[in-house]
Amino acid sequence: MHKNKTPEEIVQQQLLCYNSQDLAGFVSTYAEDVLIMEHPSGNVLVSGKKALTERYAKMFQENPNNHCVIKDRICYSNYVIDREEITGRDNRGAFEALAIYEVNDQVISKVWFLEAK
Structure with missing residues (x-):
């Protein structure tokens, strides 16, 4: 749990863990029943923390130089x-x-991805 943090601080912590490929830290910022979806299709990419862990463990292993920079944040x-x-x-x-992150009870509960074409 991430006590007394703002939604922005929780998402930022998630980003720092993502960029350092800290899988345990990354996953800790998400709810047990997290949903990650594509928008506008609603296609579910990840349902639950176990699926999240498996997806990102594989991505981090296959892409050791993976890095994300925030260009704009609202x-x-x-x-x-x-x-x-x-x-x-x-x-x-x-x-x-x-990426649109919904934060509830100090964890990320839903994410929608809109990828540029």
């Missing part, structure tokens, strides 16, 4: 919206994505 109530630039993926060049 905080609104319990939502954090990040325009991200991701580099270091072995299978593609740099790309941007928009």
